[in-house]
Amino acid sequence: MGTADVGREAAEETARIVRKAVEAAVWAPSVHNTQPWTFGVRGSRVSVRADDDRRLGAADPRGREMLISCGAALCTLRIAIRALGREAETDVLPDPDRPHLLADVRLGTRTPGDEQDLRLYAAVHRRRAHRGAFRGAGAPPSLLPALKREVEQEGAQLIQAVETHTQEALAGLTRVAEHVQRLDPAHAGEAARWAPVPGSGRRDGVHESAYPAGSPRTEPDFPGRDFARGHGWGAQDIADEVQEVHETGGTRPGTGVILLITTPGDTPRDWIRAGQALQRMLLRAASDEGLAAAFHTQALEIPELRDFIRARFCNGRYPQMLLRLGVPLGPELDSVRRPADAVISEEF
Ligand SMILES: Cc1cc2nc3c(=O)[nH]c(=O)nc-3n(C[C@H](O)[C@H](O)[C@H](O)COP(=O)(O)O)c2cc1C
Incomplete structure (x- = not known):
C-alpha cells in the first residue's frame, strides 16, 4: 500500500469517527428538545457551536440552559470519540471574540477506549428523559458516590x-414556578411552540410520545411542564401502567432521588461544565442501573427563586439543574432528533 493510500485510509477512518460521534452527540438532552447546537467539521477537528436561534427567549434570556444543553452534547461527543478509539483533545471557549464557538475538539492519538467510555457510549441512545413517577425509592444508595x-x-x-423539608421546599418552589409560567403569556407561548401537536412530523420539541397523559402525583409532588395544554395529549399506556400498580397494591409511585447540579460560578464556562456533568451522570446512571432522570428546571428559570435555592440549599453555589432520578415507572418514553446532516457543516 502506498503512502497516499495510507493517508486516504486514515482520513476516511477519521471522517467515520467524527460522523458517528456527531450522530451520538445529537442524542444529548436539551431544554424543550430545542437541540440548540451545530457542529463544524474540518478534518479531524469538530467545533461545537450554540445555535442562538433556538434559545428560549422568555425562559432562558441569558442562554444558560442553551449552554447546558450544548455542554451535554459536547460531553457525548468526547465520550463517543474515546469509545471509538481516539483521544478527544478539547478546548472549551477557545476564542473570546466568538462566544458561540463553545468548544474545539480534536481527534488525538489512538486509544484502546476504556470500558467505562464504551459503557457510557452504549447508553447514549438508551437514555431518555422521564416524566412522572419512579418505582420505589429511586437510585440505590451505593450508586450516588459514583454519580458524585x-x-x-x-x-x-x-x-x-x-x-x-428540603425536598418539600424544592417541590413547592417548582409548583410556584410552574404556576407563574403557565399564567405568563410569553412563557406559555414559548412552551407551546416547543410542544408540537400530535402527528407533527417535526424532529425537535417535546412530542406527545414523550410525556404521560396523566402523571401520577408523587409525595412530595413535582409538577411537570404543561406540554399537553389541556388537550389531554400524552402517552396513554403510561397512565394505564401506573393505575395498574395502584390497583394491584404494587410499589407506590415514588418521587425518586432529588438532585441539584451546582457550579462555583455562573458564567458560560460554568454552564458548559454543568451540561457536561449532567450528561456524564445521566449516562452513568442509565448504564449501571437503567435509571432515568425527570428534569424540573422551572424554578431555576425565575431569578428570585433560583437565588433562594442558591442561598438556602446550595451553600452559595449556583444551581444549574434540578432533577429526580430513579427507575422509570411505565414503558420507555420516546423522543425525536434532527438528523446529523441537519446540524453538521463542512468547514474549509
Ligand atoms: C437544561 C435542561 C432543562 C430541562 N428542563 C426540563 C423540564 O423542566 N421539564 C422536562 O420535562 N424536561 C426538561 N428537560 C429535558 C428535555 O425536555 C429533554 O432532554 C428533551 O425533550 C429530549 O428528550 P430526551 O432527553 O428524552 O432525549 C431539560 C433538559 C435540559 C438539558
Missing part, C-alpha cells in the same frame, strides 16, 4: 436533597 464523582470530574458538584 462523575459530576466532579467535569468540574461541577452534585447535591442530594435528603432532608424532608
Whole structure:
C-alpha cells in the first residue's frame, strides 16, 4: 500500500469517527428538545457551536440552559470519540471574540477506549428523559458516590436533597414556578411552540410520545411542564401502567432521588461544565442501573427563586439543574432528533 493510500485510509477512518460521534452527540438532552447546537467539521477537528436561534427567549434570556444543553452534547461527543478509539483533545471557549464557538475538539492519538467510555457510549441512545413517577425509592444508595464523582470530574458538584423539608421546599418552589409560567403569556407561548401537536412530523420539541397523559402525583409532588395544554395529549399506556400498580397494591409511585447540579460560578464556562456533568451522570446512571432522570428546571428559570435555592440549599453555589432520578415507572418514553446532516457543516 502506498503512502497516499495510507493517508486516504486514515482520513476516511477519521471522517467515520467524527460522523458517528456527531450522530451520538445529537442524542444529548436539551431544554424543550430545542437541540440548540451545530457542529463544524474540518478534518479531524469538530467545533461545537450554540445555535442562538433556538434559545428560549422568555425562559432562558441569558442562554444558560442553551449552554447546558450544548455542554451535554459536547460531553457525548468526547465520550463517543474515546469509545471509538481516539483521544478527544478539547478546548472549551477557545476564542473570546466568538462566544458561540463553545468548544474545539480534536481527534488525538489512538486509544484502546476504556470500558467505562464504551459503557457510557452504549447508553447514549438508551437514555431518555422521564416524566412522572419512579418505582420505589429511586437510585440505590451505593450508586450516588459514583454519580458524585462523575459530576466532579467535569468540574461541577452534585447535591442530594435528603432532608424532608428540603425536598418539600424544592417541590413547592417548582409548583410556584410552574404556576407563574403557565399564567405568563410569553412563557406559555414559548412552551407551546416547543410542544408540537400530535402527528407533527417535526424532529425537535417535546412530542406527545414523550410525556404521560396523566402523571401520577408523587409525595412530595413535582409538577411537570404543561406540554399537553389541556388537550389531554400524552402517552396513554403510561397512565394505564401506573393505575395498574395502584390497583394491584404494587410499589407506590415514588418521587425518586432529588438532585441539584451546582457550579462555583455562573458564567458560560460554568454552564458548559454543568451540561457536561449532567450528561456524564445521566449516562452513568442509565448504564449501571437503567435509571432515568425527570428534569424540573422551572424554578431555576425565575431569578428570585433560583437565588433562594442558591442561598438556602446550595451553600452559595449556583444551581444549574434540578432533577429526580430513579427507575422509570411505565414503558420507555420516546423522543425525536434532527438528523446529523441537519446540524453538521463542512468547514474549509
Ligand atoms: C437544561 C435542561 C432543562 C430541562 N428542563 C426540563 C423540564 O423542566 N421539564 C422536562 O420535562 N424536561 C426538561 N428537560 C429535558 C428535555 O425536555 C429533554 O432532554 C428533551 O425533550 C429530549 O428528550 P430526551 O432527553 O428524552 O432525549 C431539560 C433538559 C435540559 C438539558
